Amino acid sequence: xxxxxxxxxxxxxxxxxxxxxxxxxxxxxxxxxxxxxxxxxxxxxxxxxxxxxxxxxxxxxxxxxxxxxxxxxxxxxxxxxxxxxxxxxxxxxxxxxxxxxxxxxxxxxxxxxxxxxxxxxxxxxxxxxxxxxxxxxxxxxxxxxxxxxxxxxxxxxxxxxxxxxxxxxxxxxxxxxxxxxxxxxxxxxxxxxxxxxxxxxxxxxxxxxxxxxxxxxxxxxxxxxxxxxxxxxxxxxxxxxxxxxxxxxxxxxxxxxxxxxxxxxxxxxxxxxxxxxxxxxxxxxxxxxxxxxxxxxxxxxxxxxxxxxxxxxxxxxxxxxxxxxxxxxxxxxxxxxxxxxxxxxxxxxxxxxxxxxxxxxxxxxxxxxxxxxxxxxxxxxxxxxxxxxxxxxxxxxxxxxxxxxxxxxxxxxxxxxxxxxxxxxxxxxxxxxxxxxxxxxxxxxxxxxxxxxxxxxxxxxxxxxxxxxxxxxxxxxxxxxxxxxxx
RNA sequence: GCGGGAGUAGCUCAAUGGUAGAGCACUGGCCUUCCAAGCCAGCUAUGCGGGUUCGAUCCCCGUCUUCCGCUCCA
Numbered sequence: 001x002x003x004x005x006x007x008x009x010x011x012x013x014x015x016x017x018x019x020x021x022x023x024x025x026x027x028x029x030x031x032x033x034x035x036x037x038x039x040x041x042x043x044x045x046x047x048x049x050x051x052x053x054x055x056x057x058x059x060x061x062x063x064x065x066x067x068x069x070x071x072x073x074x075x076x077x078x079x080x081x082x083x084x085x086x087x088x089x090x091x092x093x094x095x096x097x098x099x100x101x102x103x104x105x106x107x108x109x110x111x112x113x114x115x116x117x118x119x120x121x122x123x124x125x126x127x128x129x130x131x132x133x134x135x136x137x138x139x140x141x142x143x144x145x146x147x148x149x150x151x152x153x154x155x156x157x158x159x160x161x162x163x164x165x166x167x168x169x170x171x172x173x174x175x176x177x178x179x180x181x182x183x184x185x186x187x188x189x190x191x192x193x194x195x196x197x198x199x200x201x202x203x204x205x206x207x208x209x210x211x212x213x214x215x216x217x218x219x220x221x222x223x224x225x226x227x228x229x230x231x232x233x234x235x236x237x238x239x240x241x242x243x244x245x246x247x248x249x250x251x252x253x254x255x256x257x258x259x260x261x262x263x264x265x266x267x268x269x270x271x272x273x274x275x276x277x278x279x280x281x282x283x284x285x286x287x288x289x290x291x292x293x294x295x296x297x298x299x300x301x302x303x304x305x306x307x308x309x310x311x312x313x314x315x316x317x318x319x320x321x322x323x324x325x326x327x328x329x330x331x332x333x334x335x336x337x338x339x340x341x342x343x344x345x346x347x348x349x350x351x352x353x354x355x356x357x358x359x360x361x362x363x364x365x366x367x368x369x370x371x372x373x374x375x376x377x378x379x380x381x382x383x384x385x386x387x388x389x390x391x392x393x394x395x396x397x398x399x400x401x402x403x404x405x406x407x408x409x410x411x412x413x414x415x416x417x418x419x420x421x422x423x424x425x426x427x428x429x430x431x432x433x434x435x436x437x438x439x440x441x442x443x444x445x446x447x448x449x450x451x452x453x454x455x456x457x458x459x460x461x462x463x464x465x466x467x468x469x470x471x472x473x474x475x476x477x478x479x480x481x482x483x484x485x486x487x
Numbered sequence: 488g489c490g491g492g493a494g495u496a497g498c499u500c501a502a503u504g505g506u507a508g509a510g511c512a513c514u515g516g517c518c519u520u521c522c523a524a525g526c527c528a529g530c531u532a533u534g535c536g537g538g539u540u541c542g543a544u545c546c547c548c549g550u551c552u553u554c555c556g557c558u559c560c561a
Contacts, residue, residue, distance in 0.1 A: 030552045433522030452520050
């Protein structure tokens, strides 16, 4: 029963076939929610992260104010540990939100929090609580924890429990003071971090979109409370523009502001950069990045203790004895502005991106099936990844037209020369057309071919991936020619 | 977590209660002055575990993975 493959299935198949993405532990039957990046995939993802780091951190101009904004700002980086003090996750709110005792009803398929049972209604008999109706068939309470638990030290007892971070952000907040007291930065400034995070997703699904181990690219941007709205708007637009600049320019990308009832417990404003992935239904979008206005929630939580919403602001959550439910560090995380002689707790704008989701979106966007004429002029189908040159795993492929008459030697020399600047691939096997098509599937922007003319006049052809148009270029000018077209 | 479908070669598929086949890909060779060409040769598979059976890839049970829907979702 041959059913037509969906676009997504063809993309997944290409990812496997060409070595972009493999299922983790595949030879043992696979493991749900975990994925490996193959030789091409690792280059793609690395290029993506490098582009982000360069555009956000090392390439950032610390001395020129962005147009229309109150000041210039600094950007610095951080790389913190995946396992942190367990109290970090209590103060941040993750412990409470990610950790529940739940029961399922086998009859009505509903799921309930054990601590809320006395206040909840049975879906089938609203006059009773779940479990009290005769048809109810509840499971035993089960621990439900979205954080990966582990143990510090070889002795496994409750006092040694710790968690793999569910987000990289908290490592930035707890290092806020370290950074601003050592890096000579003044508010406003941002701290960037790229790293792995872990969540025990209930339903890992849709290829790498919802994975249990994933990589985040996060910025925590600290600013004066009164300036936070303009900075929020700035980051929101800038981050959207970043995806556009790398090729997600189609109508499949959008920037969407959250409704008030959609906001997370900490947020007083959030926008998502979303992409219409092929695995979603028509009109649906999946989140690539969230840009959140987190106010002073995080710094205050790590100072005073876990906060809860209190009117328009936040207050420390307290137990029945009046003590903080989850105490913070007790350290003062406020900032003193020398220029204005003002002390305040900075507000935070958080652009939080998923590296794996971005890589997947760029792959989906780049995946193209078109037709090009063969040697007889008959249109032939081909698959081509139209990746932005910055993201392409291989920048240039070098071929001898045929593997004799000195062409391989000349091509190899060109390869060795270009290799010093870019990731360049050399291939002399098979027909030239087949080699072009192979590179099309890998997303290589340019193929350089040494032919018979090359041997006489020291020129080569440069073939464009997207148009298949060939340009004859002197070998002497090849590197600068490619540099210009790759930028 | 629930319900349903699926799992055979790198990919896409076929077949069968009696030991698995194709196309493409891949490797080597010949040939070839530019878009998956031709010829020759070669490599590669029944997710895992158990059961029924003389014999299981096929039937049954379990499990894992995956897809769809629901549920859930910082």
